[in-house]
Amino acid sequence: MQQQNDHPYKTWIDLAAQRLGGQALQCSDDFFAEMENLLKPAAPVFIDDKYTDRGKWMDGWESRRKRVVGHDWCVIKLGAKGIIHGVNVCTRFFAGNAPQSVSIEGCVSEIAPNDSTEWQPILIQSNVNPDSDNYFGIESQEAFTHIRLNIFPDGGVARLRVYGEPVIDWDWFLPGEPIDLAYVKNGGRPMACSDMFFSNMENLIMPNRGKDMGDGWETKRRRGGRECDWIIVKLGAKGSIEKVLVDTAHFKGNYPESFTLEAACLEPHQSPDENTEWHEVIGREKLTADSEHFYRHNIQNKGQHFTHVRLNIFPDGGVSRLRVYGFLAEKEGE
Structure with a gap:
C-alpha cells in the first residue's frame, strides 16, 4: 500500500x-x-x-x-x-x-x-x-x-x-459556546507544512491527546536553511481566536524550543500563498517537553475574524495537538 x-x-x-x-x-x-x-x-x-x-x-x-x-x-x-x-x-x-x-x-x-x-x-x-x-x-x-x-x-x-x-452541524453548539475551530470534526484541515518527515500533519488536529510520539506532527532535524518549520491549518469556519492550546505530549527530547501563532482571513476557496497577510496571534513563546501549554490572556487581535492559522515552531521538532478556540463569525452578526 x-x-x-x-x-x-x-x-x-x-x-x-x-x-x-x-x-x-x-x-x-x-x-x-x-x-x-x-x-x-x-x-x-x-x-x-x-x-x-x-x-x-x-x-x-x-x-x-x-x-x-x-x-x-x-x-x-x-x-x-x-x-x-x-x-x-x-x-x-x-x-x-x-x-x-x-x-x-x-x-x-x-x-x-x-x-x-x-x-x-x-x-x-x-x-x-x-x-x-x-x-x-x-x-x-x-x-x-x-x-x-x-x-x-x-x-x-x-x-x-x-x-x-x-461538515459539522453548528446548531449542535450552544449560543456563545467557544468552539475549537481547528478540530478535525469541526471541519479543520491541514493545508500545507514545511516538513512531516516523521509523522503526518493531520495528526495535529485529531481527537484526544496523542497516544504516543508517532501520533503528532514531527519534522526532521533542520540543518540550516529556513528559520523554522511551519504548518498551515484551514479553520472549520471563519471565527475569532480567544484561547489556544499547544500540546507537546510524548515529545521529550525533540519538542520545539518555542513557537509563534499567526492567522489570516481569506476569501472562500482562496488558499494561502506568498502574498497572504498574516497577523500575529501569539508572539514567540517557550515550549517544554511532554506538556500542555495554555494561552488566553496573551492572545493578540482578539475579536478579529480569521479563516486560517499558521503554527511556526523553532527550530524544528514535534507537536502533538493544536487547539484553537473561538467564536463563529456568523454567530456574531457577520
Whole structure:
C-alpha cells in the first residue's frame, strides 16, 4: 500500500478512520475475514503460513465464493459526516480473490441504516485491480454519514479509505459556546507544512491527546536553511481566536524550543500563498517537553475574524495537538 503522504488525496481527511469513530456496522458476509479489518489504521500485512479453521488468514474483509445471484456489501459509519472527494479501495494481498468491481453508495442517517434507508450513488460500478491501491475521485458535493461498499460478485478488500472534508452541524453548539475551530470534526484541515518527515500533519488536529510520539506532527532535524518549520491549518469556519492550546505530549527530547501563532482571513476557496497577510496571534513563546501549554490572556487581535492559522515552531521538532478556540463569525452578526 502506498505511504499516506503519496496518495492523491493527502490533503483531505479519512472520514472513515477509526480514531474519528469510523465503524463497520454490518455486511452481507465475512466468512473468511472480518469486516472490521477494512478500517484498520495500519497498512495490510500478509503472513504466508497463517490459517484459521475457515481457511487462509487475510488482513482485510473477505466473503466466501458466492454461488447465488447477487453481490456482497458492507455498511460503514463515517467517523465524521462529510463531503467525500476520493476513496481508496485497497485490495493489497488479495491477488486471486479480489472483487471484479465495486460501487459505493451514501446516506444521511441519525441511526444505523436499515432496509428502509434510501441510498444515493457515490461511485458507479467500477473495475478494480487485484493486490493494488484503487483510487477513485468522487464528484458529489453532498455530505454523508454512512456509506455502503458493494463488491461484485464477492471476494476480499484489504482497506477502505474515504477522503473528504468533515461538515459539522453548528446548531449542535450552544449560543456563545467557544468552539475549537481547528478540530478535525469541526471541519479543520491541514493545508500545507514545511516538513512531516516523521509523522503526518493531520495528526495535529485529531481527537484526544496523542497516544504516543508517532501520533503528532514531527519534522526532521533542520540543518540550516529556513528559520523554522511551519504548518498551515484551514479553520472549520471563519471565527475569532480567544484561547489556544499547544500540546507537546510524548515529545521529550525533540519538542520545539518555542513557537509563534499567526492567522489570516481569506476569501472562500482562496488558499494561502506568498502574498497572504498574516497577523500575529501569539508572539514567540517557550515550549517544554511532554506538556500542555495554555494561552488566553496573551492572545493578540482578539475579536478579529480569521479563516486560517499558521503554527511556526523553532527550530524544528514535534507537536502533538493544536487547539484553537473561538467564536463563529456568523454567530456574531457577520
